[in-house]
Amino acid sequence: MNPTEVGQTPLEALQATVLLLLAQAESFLATFLRPWNFYQIGIALGLFLLAHLLKMALAPRMRDWMRARDGWPTWRMRILIVIHRRLRMIFFVALILLVVAVMRQVTWPSRSYLLGIIAQLATAWLVIALVTRLIGNPTLRIFVRYGAWAWVTVSIVGLTEQARGLLESMGFELGGTYLSVWLLLQAIVLLVALVALARFLAGAGAASIRRNETMSPSMQVLAVKFLQVLLYGAAFFLALKLVGVDLTGLAVLSGAIGVGLGFGLQKVVSNLVSGVIILLDKSIKPGDVISIGETFGWINALGARYVSITTRDGKEFLIPNEDLITGQVVNWSHSNDFxxxxxxxxxxxxxxxxxxxxxxxxxxxxxxxxxxxxxxxxxxxxxxxxxxxxxxxxxxxxxxxxxxxxxxxxxxxxxxxxxxHDIHIPFPQREVRLLNETLPPVSEA
Incomplete structure (x- = not known):
């Protein structure tokens, strides 16, 4: 929601949201300062201490048991390692869920209300921590984990609308469009999700392309690069479209950026175009043995900007694509391997x-x-x-x-x-003759 649509400036909307949050916090504290709430906090702390003691007692035994599991698949061992690292939280969640279930059967619901909230938070945090282990990128994993923890916490404590209002009240004007923090967070989340999906589809498509034996290696590389650009570009523009960003202004901006790139990044653009030409004309491909200047080796990979060449001594040279187009290249295995x-x-x-x-x-x-x-x-x-x-x-x-x-x-x-076979390899021989055998007398100093 744009604050200007309801007659409020962003600063006024922010102030109103903060005052509302303070009023709710005051009401919560007034309700919280009751004896049975302190009892529930004490029970939660006691359960956490008990979970810690159980972890201290059982973690070494579980570690020894895991070390004795020779021959187990790698994926199974990874699951056990994740469980071993989260033993304390697993024990705490199991204990507090059991206690909440028992208390709701033997006493009033208000006596276990706070424990129920703590149990929901602990369970959600544990599930998020376990699920996000499936994300391979460490930076993305941390971003998704903490973001999910924050959103689940706000949802469980019932502050979703207030948090959204606060995030919508913070923002700035850009080209007549109000960009709030809430809008930017939506864009980031959608972009991350769509990029992850595009990455998965690109990996699956690349594997399928590489299995196609009718395509040459260079055409396989070109098809993989084209598929990656198509999927990642579609993910970016779709994320912007879903959050309501006007792509018309973005098109004008991209045109201006393109003009700037044409003048400021000529070498980069030249290498990109040269890379496409190399892939299309099939002059070199992964596995070819080439010589360029003093560099001799085989092509390890074709990149968008450079070609990776590995030499016999283990060095890896990154040759710009433009040099392969404009310079003289000896391809020892271009048309055949002879x-x-x-x-x-x-x-x-x-x-x-x-x-x-x-x-x-x-x-x-x-x-x-x-x-x-x-x-x-x-x-x-x-x-x-x-x-x-x-x-x-x-x-x-x-x-x-x-x-x-x-x-x-x-x-x-x-x-x-x-x-x-007694065949001799001669060394150079020289015959020296003196034309005058009479040597001049040596003068004595």
Missing amino acids: VRLDIYFGTAYENDPHEVRRVAIAAAGSVPRVLSDRPPVCHIVGFGDSSVDYILRFWITDPSGGLTNIRGNVYLALWDAFKE
């Missing part, structure tokens, strides 16, 4: 080149990752100063397994094979 590697070596002139080529090809073919259906080849590429130079070429299909290690394995195979 990768050809070249290594160079040289042997002595006294070794037979035909024998060297045969031994080198056999040595490379003995390495496990080298393909046999595309056999290695070896060619002479030149006659050097100290050696006959060769190039050895071979193919692999798993570049994500590393390139340096397979080259090293092939070099080791060549070393062992050359040792076995």
Whole structure:
């Protein structure tokens, strides 16, 4: 309710609500200061002390019993842990509900009225504490738990209308629209609920999309991102619509914000657009092995702003999408997984080149990752100063397994094979001749 609609300013409405609450508090205190109310408070404190003693006595035994439950499912153990942490409150709720039930049978209802309220509050708080454990996000869990506790407490003590009036009286004017605290709280609660629903639907939809084997990995990522944007955007605008916010002014505001983003966040927008282009043209996809500049590794994930690349040494590089669009990228597994590697070596002139080529090809073919259906080849590429130079070429299909290690394995195979067949790898040799063998005399100082 907008206070201006009933002829009151927000300040006047706030003052009227506060005076009403003070009058009700005074009436409550006058009723509360009676002997049997103190008896009920004493009974509640005694029950809480008894619940604490029961918890102190039974909690260690329950902990030992839980430790002995080897092989139980994880979800069952988590439930037991939650119950173990709330033993005191569980005992208190059970005891006070039992006491209230007995007192209502043997005495007047007024003698257990306050205990009934305490029992309702304790039960509601316990249920909320247990249910909110299902929320995975710690921040959201705390927000929902304390918000639910506050609302349930106000409802049980019968101050719902007064609390609503107080929250409606506090607010501010924005563009001719009165935004009260009550309206903002409604918007926040609806937004949190709808975002949680959108998150659940997005997770279920993403799992279904990833199971679709007819879609390429890049199209799967694009479909998941589009579904997330659609669901979260719908949740946001639906929450605003449900609380009565005029979306016409929001559309104008979003247009102005869009113009500002176009000038101030050009790089961010460029990376977002580049990410969509990468997903559409399928130039790279999760699992591809790429090289960009000095970075070599495989793509771990495609993000809206960057691409995550994991290298062989465990480093994770976040490359902006714009760099992948405008720069030169080597994709080792773009159209197929076949990768050809070249290594160079040289042997002595006294070794037979035909024998060297045969031994080198056999040595490379003995390495496990080298393909046999595309056999290695070896060619002479030149006659050097100290050696006959060769190039050895071979193919692999798993570049994500590393390139340096397979080259090293092939070099080791060549070393062992050359040792076995008495093939020598020469070192550079130089011959120095003195044209004038007569040395000038050395002057003595």
